[in-house]
Amino acid sequence: MTLLASNCENDPVDVLAGDWMSEGNMTVRAGTRVNGQMDAYEPTFLEALEPALPYIAKHRIKVAVNAGAADTKKLHEVVTKLVKAKGLDLSVAWISGDEVLPQLLEAQQRGDSPFENICTGEKLGDWQFEPIYAQAYLGGLGIAAAFAKGADVVVCGRVSDASPVIGAAYWWHNWRRSDLDQLANAFVAGHLSECSSYSTGGNYTGFKDLEPLGCSGGEVSVNTLTSQFLYEIQGPWYFNSDVTAILDDISFEHISTNRVALRGVKGDLPPPTTKAGITAKAIYQAEMHWFITGLDVAAKARMVETQIRTLLAPQISSFLHLDFQIIGSVPENPSNQNAATVDFRVVAQARRAEDLTPAKFVRPCIDPIMCAYPGATPHLDLRQAFPKEVFEYYVTLMPQSDLSHQAHLASGEIIDIAPPTETKTYPKHQPTQHVTANALDLTSFGQTVKAPLGAIVHARSGDKGSDCNVGFWVRYADEYSWLRSLLSSAFLKEYLLGDEYRGGRVERWEFEGLRAVHFLLKNHLDRGSI
Template sequence: MTPSPPSPPSPPSPLRIGNFSGFYGDRADALHEMLTGGELDVLTGDYLAELTMLILGRDRLKDPSAGYARTFLRQLEESLGLARERGVRIVTNAGGLNPAGLADAVRKLADRVGVPVRVAHVEGDDLGPRFPGSLTAHAYLGGFGIAACLREGADIVVTGRVTDAALVTGPAAAHFGWTPHDHDRLAGAVVAGHVLECGTQATGGNYAFFREADVRRPGFPLAELYADGSSVITKHPGTGGLVDVGTVTAQLLYETTGARYAGPDVTARLDTVRLTQDGPDRVRIDGVRGEAPPPTLKVGRSRIGGFRNEVVFVLTGLDVEAKAELVREQLAGSLAKAADVRWDLVRTDRPDADTEETASALLRLVVRDPEQAVVGRALSGAAVELALGSYPGFHVLAPPGKGAPYGVCEAAYVPQDEVAHTAVLDDGRRIPVPPAADTLVLEDVASPELPEPLPPGPVRGAPLGLLAGARSGDKGGDANVGVWVRTDQAWRWLAHTLTVDRFRELLPETAELKVTRHVLPHLRALNFVVEGVLGAGVAAQHRFDPQAKALGEWLRSRHLDLPEALL
């Protein structure tokens, strides 16, 4: 009798990965909330941003043993036993500049609360000695160091600077047995990781259409990740907010550029992403294609750029423009030696106002210079001396101080094989993580064919936001503004209407800057990258909105002719 052929092996079970932190300062109770809200395999916490690295760098100057996110320890103290009991592994980049230090602190915490855990960490990202003059210089590592730690049995993995998506690609590679050659699968995990990385931004937080759901306390997101790289984005039952194609689209566009989303493990093609509503608070992501990663790793550098001082004059009632001009003229001599002087008149006033505050405008003066004395005593004394000899109603929001140092965030690139990516296990063993074997130099993707334009018809002047959502953010001194619509008909209109020229007309602050438009038809989205709009980056506070968080909302508020058929 011929034996029956063996049954094919069962596919690996889906991996449920949640997020409990999108930034350093996120909701303190989120770790406990995620552990008690439903089933999970892995919890990830993202603490690092360009500004955070600068903050941690200044902490380390004061205390060499510092440099990591201390709030993570406070969160973990309450929830470590619960995570162990439920078999949930924790992966976090809270290690910042000192992942080994945080790993040791977690071990001490575990001993104190009597919870046995194996703690591993990932290192090799710190390239400070290669970049003299930098406060911090850290390469963005991928997920395979995390995967090595998990494969060796780590319960908690602490990293320094990895890509935000690596917190998901690492656990996925460990769970499904992926190799660096599994580009499509890795790309799918990168997309899921990018959706999760900012916490509640995927579940209704900071969402353009926030009035469509109860977003007073959005739940944190999770992804059900499958062996082929596809995923479903959802959240625990009963938590606030919503997960729909719009919220996921918004987060996909956040802080991205073109169709190629490059990382150390893989380059994900955002123009292949397909989103489908898969039920209430469930969005399926599939179709994601991947390519070999670039041969270089991005290095985030921060340094002290000089000193900065600020004063805001309040101009009330009549003759606002003339009052502003008087102050400028009175301070011109005192500011002559400063390297950079910026005046901004913000017209918050309105005629015949019924409160003093709404009758007032704000004149903001920011001064920067390499020397603290230039922005300190010189400006402080000159501004205060005007108190009895300037415009009528003279006062300021707060007296200027002595000037404080400001940071500059920059990017550099190094070959992948020059970075010693290493997994350090709980028992001290060190596992080298090789660089990507296959690499591909990034090139721009050819613009896709646009849909047929809408036929002519009646139009009405109205805000763009009646039709389109937007989300914006920063990357160094640049900003991106992702704009999307929710129907095919609206996409036919948006793709032909919101050109670079029209974008510049709607946002005059971008008129003299380089603006690049990227088209993502599957998402019904356009992504605009505005170079240099943020100066030297968030830490330098070049603009009123230094991280471009509200640039997209400004765009949505601008009026243009909208087809009445779409309204």
């Protein structure tokens, strides 16, 4: 923030929009809020804001962020005090309405909705965990209303990742709710900027192309933006509380160095619902690691797993989850011991910390050492082997009309943000095409050599709850007919997922303007973010 704000005279900035929220810190901060151990907002926002404040005040830059996490009101108080301590003339507002556990549980008790998990199909009443906190994903119009009333800094909790950009654009351009194409373009712009350096080369499979830049300068290019675009989307329909972005005709155009145009985004009405994430009362997890080296890795793993299971038998019934994993692989002819070693991980979860005490978990995991496989070596750092809190996360939908979305101004005035009056109910699943239309015979492309798919194909994956997605794209137009003919849903299941495919629903879509094939894997991950 300081870099951008301090350079405002040379590179003008009207609004600084920041995204501090993820499903991971939603659950962690929810636990923090409930147990009261510490402040439940994101403290790294203050580290970014404090040195930038003099420049923000000098250049009258607006700020909108979702760093409030699970205690937006407290963050507002802290930021207000910080501004006053510096003697700056800045008005600080905050957004409420994302905390929804009471009305969600009341609606469930009334029978208004079963609150189905959008990843698993499970009903909330059948969930085996106890909800302690819930947050709905708000749109950006509360931010816009606060800016319009003179706020300089607006802090939010669980507005959607793109909502700070949507709110800023709505205010700046004086849009109306009916300006759907404009809102949709702001929405996608917010998606492209929400994870900061991801659009400039972070998590980019073409990272080697950035090595002349020292892998730190990054770049804004068609490929880096395609990578970020494909991150965490669900398909050609992209939903937000304010608008639905229709993405089937999206493309990027290179304009000049670090300048790329976004094309083809269309807007449609928002859904009547918005996503809500529910955090459950903490459970406990412990894990133990062994190192397996050399030949017969699978046999050695079977041996030590059998021994550990035998010793754990008296308390296995108290575990919610127990898993044995081989992490890594050994090459055919390794040249050193590190290359010949894999990590064997034992992980257990239980409702009570006392069910994972050292006597009940560490001892049974480590006692086989004298009778285990040859070269048996347990990890001697046992800090992860002691029980720690983890949180379950449940994703559902709730009506926008049930939310109390409000903007709280520095003056004490409260602005009510009404839900959208016009909405559209969309099918439960995204449009899907398991094979490309008019697929070509792969032998028609000429002679081939065996190589990793990543030798010529870029990819980017993401996760939302226990759903995950992955998009593949090629750099050149003449490669795309081959890519979409190759990447059918069946190919993904058999060759790319292999043993990881467990029969779940796969949705496939082609983004021709990006030369990309995208897959959504429903409920593919282990219960999502914990």
